[in-house]
Amino acid sequence: MRILLLCHSFNSLTQRLFVELAAAGHTLSVEYDINDRITEEAVALFGPDLVLAPFLKRAIPETVWQRLPCLIVHPGIPGDRGPSALDWAILQGEADWGVTVLQATATMDAGPIWATAAFTLRTTSKSSLYRREVTEATVQAVTEALAYFADHQAGRWQPTIQAAWPGVRGTTRPVLRSADAPIDWAHDDTVTVLRKIHSGDGTPGRLDSLYDEPVRLYNARLYPAIGTPGALLGHAADGLVRATTDGAVWIGHAKIGHGPSAGIKRPLTQHLPAVLDLPALDTTPVDPIHYTEHGAVGVIYFEVYNGALDTKTCLRLREAWLVACQRPTRVLVLAGGAEFFCNGLDLNAIEAAASPADASWANINAMDDLCLAILQTTDRQTVAALQGNAGAGGVFLALTCDAVWARAGVVLNPHYKNMGNLYGSEYWTWTLPQRMADRSLLEHRRPIGSAEAVRLGLIDAELASENFMSTVLQRAQAMANSEAFGASCAPKALLDEAALAACRAAELTAMQRNFYGFDASYHVARARFVHKTPQAWTPRHLAIHR
Numbered sequence: 001m002r003i004l005l006l007c008h009s010f011n012s013l014t015q016r017l018f019v020e021l022a023a024a025g026h027t028l029s030v031e032y033d034i035n036d037r038i039t040e041e042a043v044a045l046f047g048p049d050l051v052l053a054p055f056l057k058r059a060i061p062e063t064v065w066q067r068l069p070c071l072i073v074h075p076g077i078p079g080d081r082g083p084s085a086l087d088w089a090i091l092q093g094e095a096d097w098g099v100t101v102l103q104a105t106a107t108m109d110a111g112p113i114w115a116t117a118a119f120t121l122r123t124t125s126k127s128s129l130y131r132r133e134v135t136e137a138t139v140q141a142v143t144e145a146l147a148y149f150a151d152h153q154a155g156r157w158q159p160t161i162q163a164a165w166p167g168v169r170g171t172t173r174p175v176l177r178s179a180d181a182p183i184d185w186a187h188d189d190t191v192t193v194l195r196k197i198h199s200g201d202g203t204p205g206r207l208d209s210l211y212d213e214p215v216r217l218y219n220a221r222l223y224p225a226i227g228t229p230g231a232l233l234g235h236a237a238d239g240l241v242r243a244t245t246d247g248a249v250w251i252g253h254a255k256i257g258h259g260p261s262a263g264i265k266r267p268l269t270q271h272l273p274a275v276l277d278l279p280a281l282d283t284t285p286v287d288p289i290h291y292t293e294h295g296a297v298g299v300i301y302f303e304v305y306n307g308a309l310d311t312k313t314c315l316r317l318r319e320a321w322l323v324a325c326q327r328p329t330r331v332l333v334l335a336g337g338a339e340f341f342c343n344g345l346d347l348n349a350i351e352a353a354a355s356p357a358d359a360s361w362a363n364i365n366a367m368d369d370l371c372l373a374i375l376q377t378t379d380r381q382t383v384a385a386l387q388g389n390a391g392a393g394g395v396f397l398a399l400t401c402d403a404v405w406a407r408a409g410v411v412l413n414p415h416y417k418n419m420g421n422l423y424g425s426e427y428w429t430w431t432l433p434q435r436m437a438d439r440s441l442l443e444h445r446r447p448i449g450s451a452e453a454v455r456l457g458l459i460d461a462e463l464a465s466e467n468f469m470s471t472v473l474q475r476a477q478a479m480a481n482s483e484a485f486g487a488s489c490a491p492k493a494l495l496d497e498a499a500l501a502a503c504r505a506a507e508l509t510a511m512q513r514n515f516y517g518f519d520a521s522y523h524v525a526r527a528r529f530v531h532k533t534p535q536a537w538t539p540r541h542l543a544i545h546r
C-alpha cells in the first residue's frame with residue numbers, strides 16, 4: 001500500500017511505525033501537519049491508499065478524510081476522546097489502558113474503531129509508557145487495522161461505531177491542566193504525588209512552586225526517606241528529595257520561566273542552586289550509573305534522562321568503566337537505560353550554557369574519552385546492550401563495543417546531520433567502516449529498525465523483547481565461558497592506537513568547525529530542537545512525494 005504518515009513531528013512512535021510498515025513492504029511518505037493546504041497538497045502529490053496519523057494535534061481536513069480512509073492512532077481505550085488521554089489515565093490510576101485506531105470523521109476522536117490493543121498501565125511517567133507500552137500496542141493495532149483494509153475497500157468489512165464497541169468504557173475528557181492536578185504537599189501521599197508528576201512528564205511538566213518560584217517538575221521517583229509532609233529533605237544526584245505524607249519523592253528535572261536557561265528542561269539543582277544548601281543525601285537510589293556483576297560478566301547501566309549524556313556523566317561513566325575493568329570479568333556489557341540507550345550529547349545542557357560552543361566542545365571530548373576507554377579495553381570482550389532507542393552519538397557510542405545487541409523493536413538513528421549538519425565524532429570513522437563499507441546511512445538520515453540494522457551489519461544481533469536483559473546476560477556468560485574466548489580477544493591486542501588517534505583528530509577538526517565556525521547551522525538546529533520550535537516544512541528525505 002501507499003501510506004502517507006501525517007504527523008505533528010517525526011517522533012519515536014511515528015519512526016517505529018515507519019520502520020515496521022517499510023519492513024512489511026508498504027511505500028511510505030511523511031508529511032508534517034503544518035496546515036490544511038499542505039496536507040491536501042501532500043495527498044494530491046503522493047496519491048496514498050490511506051493516511052495514517054500516529055501523532056497529531058489537530059483534526060485532519062474534511063477534504064482529505066472525505067476522499068480516502070484516514071486512520072488516527074489514539075493513545076486511549078475505545079470511547080476515550082480528548083488530547084490528554086494518557087495524562088488522565090495515569091492521574092486517575094487506571095490499571096489497564098490501550099491504544100485505539102479510529103477513522104477520522106467530523107468530530108475529533110469520535111470516528112468508528114478499526115482496531116484496539118490493550119496494555120497494563122505501569123507506574124511510570126507518561127513518556128515512558130508512550131515509548132514502550134503505547135508504541136508496542138500501536139504496532140499491534142495498526143497491523144490489525146491494515147489487515148482489514150482490502151476488505152473495507154471491497155465493501156466486505158466495516159469499522160465499528162464507538163457506542164457499539166463491546167464493553168466500551170472510555171469518555172470524553174478535556175486537556176489536563178496543572179490546575180486539575182495541583183500537588184498538595186501537606187496532604188498528598190507518595191503515590192498521589194508521583195501520579196501528578198508522571199502524568200505531565202515529558203510535556204508539559206507538572207506546575208508547582210519552589211522557593212516561591214513557579215517550576216515545572218519532571219523525572220520523579222520514590223525515594224526512601226521520611227519527614228514532615230512537604231519538607232525539602234535534601235539533594236541527591238542533581239535532584240531534590242521532598243517529603244510526602246507517607247515517604248518521599250526524588251525530583252530530577254525542572255523547567256523555570258526566567259534566567260539564562262528559561263524554558264529548558266534541566267536537572268533541578270541547575271535551576272535552583274539553593275537546593276544544594278540542603279543536606280546531601282544518599283545518591284544510590286537515584287544514581288543514573290550502576291554496576292552489577294554476574295560471574296564473569298559485568299554490566300554497567302546508565303539511566304540518563306532522555307538518553308542525553310552531559311559532560312559530567314560522560315566522565316563518571318568513563319570512571320565507572322575503568323573501575324569495572326579492574327574486576328576479574330571476561331565480558332563487560334554497556335547497557336544504557338531502559339528508556340533509551342543513548343541520544344548523544346546533552347543538547348539541553350549545551351543550550352543552557354554561557355558558551356554553547358565551549359560546552360559542545362567539552363561534551364564531545366568527554367564522550368570521545370569514554371569511547372576511547374571502551375575501544376582500549378583489549379583484555380576482555382565488550383558488548384553494547386540496547387534496551388531502548390539510540391540516536392546520533394549514542395549509536396556510535398554503542399559501536400565502540402565489540403558486539404552490539406539490540407532489543408527487537410529498538411529504533412536507531414545512525415546519523416548526525418539532522419542536527420545542523422553536525423559531522424559527528426565518537427570514533428565513527430574508525431568503527432563504522434569495520435562494520436559496513438557503505439556510509440550512506442549517515443547521509444539518508446532515516447531511522448532504521450533493529451532487524452534492518454542486523455541485516456546491514458550495523459549491529460550484531462536482535463534479541464526478543466521479553467526478558468531482553470536476561471538473554472543478554474546468558475549470551476554474555478556463554479561468550480565468557482566459550483573455549484574460543486582467548487582467541488576472540490587476541491586480535492584486540494593489535495589495536496592501532498595511532499590510526500585511532502588520527503580518526504579522532506580528523507573528526508574533532510570537523511566538529512570544531514561545527515561549533516566555532518562561520519556556519520551556525522548546528523547552533524540554530526540545536527536551539528530549535530531544545531525549544532521545540534514548530535516545524536515549518538517536512539524534510540525532503542521523509543516527504544518523498546516532494
Ligand code: COA
Pocket residue numbers: 010011012013127202203265306307308309343344345346347348349389390391392393394413416418419422529530
Ligand atoms: N539532548 C537533550 N535532550 C534530548 C536529546 C539530546 N541529545 N535527545 C533527545 N532529547 C529529548 C528530547 O528533547 C525530548 O525531550 P522532552 O522529554 O522534553 O520531550 C525527549 O528527549 C525525547 O526525544 P524525542 O525527540 O521525542 O525522541 P524520539 O525518540 O522521538 O527521537 C531522536 C529520537 C534521537 C531522533 C531525537 O531525539 C534526536 O534527534 N535527538 C538529538 C540527537 C543528537 O543530535 N544528539 C547530539 C549529537 S551527538
